[in-house]
Amino acid sequence: MKGFFCLLGIFVFSLHVGALDFAKESSYQNACDGGDGQSCLKLGAMYHSGDGVGQNFLHAKELYTDACDVNVSEGCLNLGFMYESGQLAGGFQKAIDYYKKACTLENAKGCASLAILYENGQGVETNLEEAVNYYDKACDGNDGGSCAHLGLMYENDENYVDAALYYQRACDAGEAKECSALGMFYYMGQGVEQNEEKALKFFKKACEMGDESGCKNEEIVQKQIESNDKELEKF
DSSP: OOOOOOOOOSOOEEOOSSOOOHHHHHHHHHHHHTTOHHHHHHHHHHHHHTSSSOEEHHHHHHHHHHHHHTTOHHHHHHHHHHHHHTSSTTHHHHHHHHHHHHHHTTOHHHHHHHHHHHHHTSSSOOOHHHHHHHHHHHHHTTOHHHHHHHHHHHHHTTOHHHHHHHHHHHHHTTOHHHHHHHHHHHHHTSSSOOOHHHHHHHHHHHHHTTOHHHHHHHHHHHHHHHHHHHHHHTO
């Protein structure tokens, strides 16, 4: 669950300690003024973080709004984050509005952010059905974390078939722990047909992606398969 803080106020200004980049700022501003939404987004990010310009949340908001208005989904997403985090006054309802637009524009992070708010009842009534719908949209957009979370939700409900399906999608999207979880499903025969070779495959993939438990399980299953093969050779 995300942590949230008290409202900071709509305007915050501080000088970034790094070098100012007037050339980049001017280039993006000219392009943004000409209707280039991506340049509005990039300049908004500079003011949001204080990278090459003085940090200014109000100006970042204006630039992200320009980007969002021309359907640059990341601009809508970043506005949602600013409202959710309290960097802008307006609270969760404004965040929801911008996350919904980002999601409509097929921004997976926007869908995932909505799902979290619906799951936790932040700015809306808790609605797990809506949360699952938005997590599913995010997963369809290759947001591995959303696929992984759906897998966990289904596993907790003891729906191992759907859990395995979403762990597979999370693994395909690069989530190491879900590759390991899928390996365990194949090893145990939970939600899938028991298959040690497939278990080994997913443990190995998890290990290659840096998951320590995947490495340990790969070693265990590899030794077990080798032992089984030696037993079969006796017959």
